Amino acid sequence: MAEPLKHLIGPHTARDTADAVARAWGPFDHAAFLTDTLPVIDSLELMQRGQCIADALHRHLPGDFETAARILDDCLPAREVPGLSGWALLSFNQYIARHGRGHLATALDLLKSLTPHFTAEFGIRPFIAEEQDAALAMISNWVLDPNHHVRRLASEGTRPRLPWAMRLPQLVADPTPILPILEALLDDPEDYVRRSVANSLNDIAKDHPDLVADFVERHAKGASKERLWLLKHASRTLIKKGHGKALANFGFAALTDVEATLTLASDRIDFPGELTFEIRLSNTGAATRTVLVDYAIHHQKKDGSLSPKVFKGKSLTIAAGDSVTIARRHAFRPITTRVYHPGRHALEVMLNGRRVAICDFHLNMPQGDKG
Known part of the structure; x- marks a missing residue:
C-alpha cells in the first residue's frame, strides 16, 4: 500500500x-x-x-x-x-x-x-x-x-x-x-x-x-x-x-448533411457491466465532412433527475455519400468519484457539439447496492 x-x-x-x-x-x-x-x-x-x-x-x-x-x-x-x-x-x-x-x-x-x-x-x-x-x-x-x-x-x-x-x-x-x-x-x-x-x-x-x-x-x-x-x-x-x-x-463546422443512427446492444445493463453501442454516420451531402463524435451518459441522480457527463469520442472525415460505423463500449464499474443509482439513464451522441441522437437504457444495481 x-x-x-x-x-x-x-x-x-x-x-x-x-x-x-x-x-x-x-x-x-x-x-x-x-x-x-x-x-x-x-x-x-x-x-x-x-x-x-x-x-x-x-x-x-x-x-x-x-x-x-x-x-x-x-x-x-x-x-x-x-x-x-x-x-x-x-x-x-x-x-x-x-x-x-x-x-x-x-x-x-x-x-x-x-x-x-x-x-x-x-x-x-x-x-x-x-x-x-x-x-x-x-x-x-x-x-x-x-x-x-x-x-x-x-x-x-x-x-x-x-x-x-x-x-x-x-x-x-x-x-x-x-x-x-x-x-x-x-x-x-x-x-x-x-x-x-x-x-x-x-x-x-x-x-x-x-x-x-x-x-x-x-x-x-x-x-x-x-x-x-x-x-x-x-x-x-x-x-x-x-x-x-x-x-x-478547429474545422468542426455545424453539420446539416450528416445523419446519425444510435443503436444499443441492450437497453438494460447490470452493474457492474458495459453499455455496448454503435453509431452509424451517413454523409448525405456533396462534400467531405470533418466530424467530431462525442457522447454523453446521462446518469440518474438520487432525486431521479439526469445529469450528463460528456466523454470524448473521435475525429474523422466522411466522404460525400459514404457511411461510417463506430462501435463503442462504456463501462459501469465502482469508482470513487461517482455514486450510481438504479433506473433510467440515457446515452446521447453529439456531432461537432450538436446533439443528434439519444437512447434511454436502464441500469440494474445489485439489491441494496450502489456503485
Missing part, C-alpha cells in the same frame, strides 16, 4: 529545515525549533504539517520579514551548494504567503528563487489577490526568464481557478490582465510551460467562453503544430460543451 501523502512532510523535514536555517543564520535556536515541531507534527495532515514548520519559522526567525527572507533565500540550493528542495519548501511558501504581506517585491523575488526547487504557485496567490496590478507588473517580467520553472510560475500562479488553491475572484471576473502573460508564453520552448498556458485559458473559458474562442481564433492563424495543440487543449471545455466558434476554430 502506498504511503499516505502526509508523509511527504514529517520529522525528517523539520530536522532538515532546522539544519538549513542554522547554517544560514548563526543565532537560530535549532533545539527550540525542533521542540516546537517534533512532538506534534506526526499528528497532523499534510498542509498542517507544512504550516506547523512555517509557524515555528516565524517564532524563531527575525521578526523583520526583509531580514528573514534573506535567511530563507540562503537555505535554497545555489550553484554547487546543497540546500532545501522539494516538499521541505512547502512551509516556505506558507511562511511567505502569511508574513510577506506589505513586502511585495521581496516576497515575489523569494518565491521566484524558490520555484525551481519546488512549486511556488500557491505562495504567490495571496499577493495577486491583494495587490493585483503591482503583483502582475512584476510577474509579467518572468515570461522572459531563462528558467522554465519561473516562466511556468507566471502562467500557473496566475490561473484564475487553479485547483487546490485559493481562487482569484478579480481574475475570474475579468481575466484580461493576464492575457499578455499567456500570449507571451504561447510558443515557449518547454511543453511544461505551454501546458500551463493551455490550462489557464481553459480556466478562463469556464467563465468567459467567447473571450477564449476569440483568443484562439486570433492566435491560430499560421500557428505551429505545438501552438495548435496548446490552443486546442485550451478549448477542451468549450469543445466538450459544443461552443460553436470553438468548434469552428
Whole structure:
C-alpha cells in the first residue's frame, strides 16, 4: 500500500529545515525549533504539517520579514551548494504567503528563487489577490526568464481557478490582465510551460467562453503544430460543451448533411457491466465532412433527475455519400468519484457539439447496492 501523502512532510523535514536555517543564520535556536515541531507534527495532515514548520519559522526567525527572507533565500540550493528542495519548501511558501504581506517585491523575488526547487504557485496567490496590478507588473517580467520553472510560475500562479488553491475572484471576473502573460508564453520552448498556458485559458473559458474562442481564433492563424495543440487543449471545455466558434476554430463546422443512427446492444445493463453501442454516420451531402463524435451518459441522480457527463469520442472525415460505423463500449464499474443509482439513464451522441441522437437504457444495481 502506498504511503499516505502526509508523509511527504514529517520529522525528517523539520530536522532538515532546522539544519538549513542554522547554517544560514548563526543565532537560530535549532533545539527550540525542533521542540516546537517534533512532538506534534506526526499528528497532523499534510498542509498542517507544512504550516506547523512555517509557524515555528516565524517564532524563531527575525521578526523583520526583509531580514528573514534573506535567511530563507540562503537555505535554497545555489550553484554547487546543497540546500532545501522539494516538499521541505512547502512551509516556505506558507511562511511567505502569511508574513510577506506589505513586502511585495521581496516576497515575489523569494518565491521566484524558490520555484525551481519546488512549486511556488500557491505562495504567490495571496499577493495577486491583494495587490493585483503591482503583483502582475512584476510577474509579467518572468515570461522572459531563462528558467522554465519561473516562466511556468507566471502562467500557473496566475490561473484564475487553479485547483487546490485559493481562487482569484478579480481574475475570474475579468481575466484580461493576464492575457499578455499567456500570449507571451504561447510558443515557449518547454511543453511544461505551454501546458500551463493551455490550462489557464481553459480556466478562463469556464467563465468567459467567447473571450477564449476569440483568443484562439486570433492566435491560430499560421500557428505551429505545438501552438495548435496548446490552443486546442485550451478549448477542451468549450469543445466538450459544443461552443460553436470553438468548434469552428478547429474545422468542426455545424453539420446539416450528416445523419446519425444510435443503436444499443441492450437497453438494460447490470452493474457492474458495459453499455455496448454503435453509431452509424451517413454523409448525405456533396462534400467531405470533418466530424467530431462525442457522447454523453446521462446518469440518474438520487432525486431521479439526469445529469450528463460528456466523454470524448473521435475525429474523422466522411466522404460525400459514404457511411461510417463506430462501435463503442462504456463501462459501469465502482469508482470513487461517482455514486450510481438504479433506473433510467440515457446515452446521447453529439456531432461537432450538436446533439443528434439519444437512447434511454436502464441500469440494474445489485439489491441494496450502489456503485
